[in-house]
Amino acid sequence: MTDDLTDPLAHIPHAAAIGMQLVSRGNHRCVVRVPYAAHLVGDPDTGVIHGGVITAVLDNASGLAVRSTPDGVDGPPMATLDLRIDYMRPAEPNKDLYTEAECYRTTVNIAFVRATAYQDDRADPIATSVATFMLGTAEARA
Amino acid sequence: MKILAELRAQGRAQDMQALVDHLPYARFLGIRVDRKGNEITTVLPFSDHLVGNVMLRALHGGAIGAFLEITATIELLFVTACERLPKTVDISIDYLRSARAVETYGRAVVTRHGRRVANVRAEIWQEERTKPVAAAHGHFLMNPV
Numbered sequence: 001m002t003d004d005l006t007d008p009l010a011h012i013p014h015a016a017a018i019g020m021q022l023v024s025r026g027n028h029r030c031v032v033r034v035p036y037a038a039h040l041v042g043d044p045d046t047g048v049i050h051g052g053v054i055t056a057v058l059d060n061a062s063g064l065a066v067r068s069t070p071d072g073v074d075g076p077p078m079a080t081l082d083l084r085i086d087y088m089r090p091a092e093p094n095k096d097l098y099t100e101a102e103c104y105r106t107t108v109n110i111a112f113v114r115a116t117a118y119q120d121d122r123a124d125p126i127a128t129s130v131a132t133f134m135l136g137t138a139e140a141r142a
Numbered sequence: 143m144k145i146l147a148e149l150r151a152q153g154r155a156q157d158m159q160a161l162v163d164h165l166p167y168a169r170f171l172g173i174r175v176d177r178k179g180n181e182i183t184t185v186l187p188f189s190d191h192l193v194g195n196v197m198l199r200a201l202h203g204g205a206i207g208a209f210l211e212i213t214a215t216i217e218l219l220f221v222t223a224c225e226r227l228p229k230t231v232d233i234s235i236d237y238l239r240s241a242r243a244v245e246t247y248g249r250a251v252v253t254r255h256g257r258r259v260a261n262v263r264a265e266i267w268q269e270e271r272t273k274p275v276a277a278a279h280g281h282f283l284m285n286p287v
Contacts, residue, residue: 014202017170017191041166043227045143050167051230052211056204060194063203080203084234 008064015060018053025068028103032061036094047093054091054117054127057099059083062113062131065101078111083131091126095119109135143226146219150287155223158182158216168212171205175216182220184213184248186266193243201241201275206266210235210278213248214262218282221252225285228260233280241275244268253279260284 007022009015009032018040023031034040034057042050059080066078091097100122101115111133117126145164149155158175162168171192174185186192186209194202211233218228250264265277 011196012202013191013193013196014205015194018204039166039170042168043143044145044164044166050165050208051233052167052171052204052208055207055211055233055235056202059203059207079240080237082234082236083203083207084232085207085230086232087230090229 009060012060014056018056020057020060022064023098025064027070028065028068028106030061030064030068030101032057032064032099032101034097034099036096041093046090048090049093049097051085051087051127054087054097054099055083055085057097058085058101058115058117058127058129059131061099061101062103062115062129063133065103065113065115066106066111066133066135068103077137078133078135079137081110081132081134083129085127085129087127088125091117092119097126098122106135111135146224146226150223156220158220161219162212162216167208171208171212173209173212182217182249184209184216186246186248188243188245198240199243201243201246203235203237206237206241206246206276207233207235207278209246209248210264210266210276211280213266214250214264214278214280215282217250217264218252218260218262218284222255222260222284223287225287228282228284231259231281231283233278235276235278237276239273239275241266242268246275247271257286258283 105112254261
């Protein structure tokens, strides 16, 4: 995996507003970190971050994995077709959230990605997702 | 959850705007709730921090997913009195069109309502109700009162 000197997530307003940081990328994979923050809380009684934050980071990391090829970091325009997320357990408050995404198959038209969101232990996931992306769309979507 | 019990005690169990105002992440997104009788429409005003693609000025897929999820949760809480916020078990999102830099609206329908699990469908649109920008269906664990 290679680290970029400039974090592409810093140029995506919503990713930056959530606080997403690229940890590593390359070879159809990437890891994204989200530091715990008060504005991400979904339940003020418990301090647990909202599922929507996890949705956003899974979506963004999945797209980034498609664009993290060994021979270059930018591919053709693409659009998310669907994203399916399974939530295993709530995230623990005051801990960073990590997401690892892997684009495990690309055809002429479609990229297939799976991703896992976790905190301390990748083997104890908070959520997992599968996503498909349409490649080479005339009108690329975010 | 304290806010749900408080609203219930005040006879405002269906005041979803008061609930949304109490949730930091919903406030961060800027979600509002428009109630007309027994119908709820969620509203996501456009804001620069929701953008996912600067070149196209399109909303971020994550903001869209979160808006769908919150729309589904609010509908569920509107039709069912719960002790706690419903827990999302799974959600499946279809991205149908590019979501542009304008206001977005959401509606959800509880398609099945069991004792512990509810199935909810949600749809969001912008200028035209018949041209949804995204749709979702999900399962939610509930703690009914």
